[in-house]
Amino acid sequence: MKTAERSSETLPTPATAMSVFVLLLVLLSLSAVSSHFLTGRTGTTVGLLIAAAKMTLIFTYFMRLRYQSGLVRLFALVGFFWLGLILLLTFADYLTRG
Amino acid sequence: MNTEIVTEISPFSNETQRSMAQHLGMWTFIATEVLFFGGLFAGYALYRTTYPEIFAAGSHRLDFWIGTINTAVLLTSSLCMALADSAAKLGRRAKLQWCLAGTWLLGAVFLGLKFYEYHEKFVEHLVPGAHFLPGGGAAPQLQLFFVLYFAMTGLHALHMIIGLGLIGWLWKRAGRGGLSPGHTAPVEITGLYWHFVDCIWVFLYPLLYLVR
């Protein structure tokens, strides 16, 4: 009975964890290699996108958001949303200065 | 301990409720951590936009290979932590302890490399302050990059050290059999923290080491 209601605690199997890990290493090499070709804004954008992909993998599988309730997923995103607000409104100032 | 045992009144009615509350609490804490580091990321974003060339120059002074290897080390330690998690759930005590030991050691390797790097920067006079002598006609703003570098990686390292303490404590507890399959919340919660600290590094890596 308990296992049924504990759906929030399901785990990725070790096999899933391994494949996620391999994927993470692939992303890491991609990031490292691309930095030698891409410069400036493009470089940073690609680097950040790859980092975001890595984080999504870690959040989804290692931190098990995939198996969690909507509430927990919301809590996981709120911090990033608020960080976005800081960046948005701070840059609203810096990018429009005369 | 004397006889007056604190009659701890649990606010929860069962273990499931407690575990769910602890997860929610940890995720709330992680949201606060996002914003805690977020202040630094906002500062970084501002100066990176204002002085792109200088930040690229600063990034060139960091050791690309140490940064890359350290990222791989941390990702591997995260894998160990994830495996520890499932070992705990299945009640495999020996495997749990091995995985925790692996996580801990990889964390320690990361910190070792990090402090080696700090030492290098100290020798090269790249630590901000009175002894900052970058040479080569560097712009004064280069120091900004290094202030951010030390603040961000230092704060991250501090979180790693706390994480190592937590994992060591888990390891001891697992050895005493204190983490039965029905009571794995400590492993899960610590795991969340550890993975999150890795995620911070995942972002620091391109922002500090890969600016070109």
Added chain:
Amino acid sequence: MKPAATESTTMDVSRSENYFNRDYSLRSWLTTHDHKRIALLYLVSITFFFSIAAAAAALMRWELLTPQGDLVVSDMYNRLFTLHGVLMVWFFLIPSIPAVLGNFVLPLMLGARDVAFPRLNLASWYIFVTGGLLVLYAIVVGGVDTGWTFYTPYSSTYSNGNVMLMASGVFIAGFSSIATGLNFIVTVHKLRAPGLTWFRLPLFAWSIYATSIILVLATPVLAITLLLIMLERFWGVGIFDPKLGGDPLLFQHLFWFYSHPAVYIMILPGMGVVSEIITCFSRKKIFGYKVMAIAILAIAALGFLVWGHHMFVSSQSVYAGLVFSLLSFLVSVPSAIKVFNWTATLYRGSIRFDTPFLYALGFLALFTIGGLTGLFLATLAVDVHLHDTYFVVAHFHYIMVGGMVMAYMGGIHFWWPKISGRLYPEILARISAITIFAGFNLTFFPQFVLGYLGMPRRFHIYPPEFQTLNVLSTAGAGVLAIGYLLPLFYLGWSLFYGRRAGPNPWEATGLEWITASPPPEHNFERTPVVTTEAYNYPELSP
């Protein structure tokens, strides 16, 4: 010790074992995990910090009796207003309603045995006290002259005060806020009694929930900002340092990203308390319950988007100023909705003018004035004239003191029978409520005029033509002091000699009133089940 006695308490509930008389030893208080005892620990500590900060205010008002600087020199005056601001904001206002009344009442309102993480709750009190002691130490060894806002580059480079110490005190206290907020959020999500759905929660619970969200999301940004200031002082260089190409305005952005929402940390819980009091003393359901709950959340969310209105004259981009000004106006919409709904709740109610209600009325009037003058300041062009004058000082004191402290006093009086099990002397309490209201207005209303006429804040000398208004203001501060001292005495007195209150002296609704006063250690003998909406007062006959 198993409190088995609670099973057979049929005769006299108030005299049976409760959280308060269970164990009087100091050790039992300092190691308690009971949310009710922790609330009282907070009550004692914030009263202590309040007294010190109030003493600093008294010295400042005394100095401002005359246009010359005859009591203190300007440097001392700087240290006084910094001390007053730091202690009042972080060590009184922010913990006041959340950590005292929230801790005491929230689990009771939810029908829970305790908050979700009782040990963390105690830890956060210790963290709070540690931070407070550090700040006091910083004051004793010389104080800080930056103002509570720690603006760079003054704080990071030029100030010769103990900025490091004071900032670390505030930094540490911040973690207490975060821990408390986290605890309350999880408690509201996971520990509501059976049947207590979100839209059956009393508005006080909503307001504490919204406040906790702000505490959790804003405080970390303050923490990192203070850490950066400390680093800058430690290293001699830092990211706000203009010599390196850094921008001191970045500090203001990060600081106000916390400190403007912090204003809502200081007012939302007050709104919650006032909702409880107004419904109880007009014997009516709150008007527009759902809108009230949503307005609380809306204020909490919008409050994060308006920080730039503190920076209109700071060389912030004018376009950003326009946006921030507009967003600031938006906050007034949910705030006004709340004021209208409270008024509508009073309409045709069966009103009893007991002490808590007097405080709630005072809140309504003063919060409205404070809110409306806030609109003046949110207007870009008007703010250029009023910025950094006494108009601003008066405005935020109308919100902080006229709003929050009135609500806090009202809440203390409302729940005092629950906390202590005793009633306080009603007449004396009404006199003190009216004294506070009168003293407050006498103190701060002249400051609106002073500011409008151009008297800048944070100076200990002023042109002689401002003296009359300043004398009035100082006289008001004296009246206010009497008003604050009175409750200290009669509430203390009532602890020993007050009439026994019984479980529900106000005949209020809400789960906290169905258990004994003072409540037993477990709060409830058995977990209550909720079947009705909040504020289910019987229909009034016309």
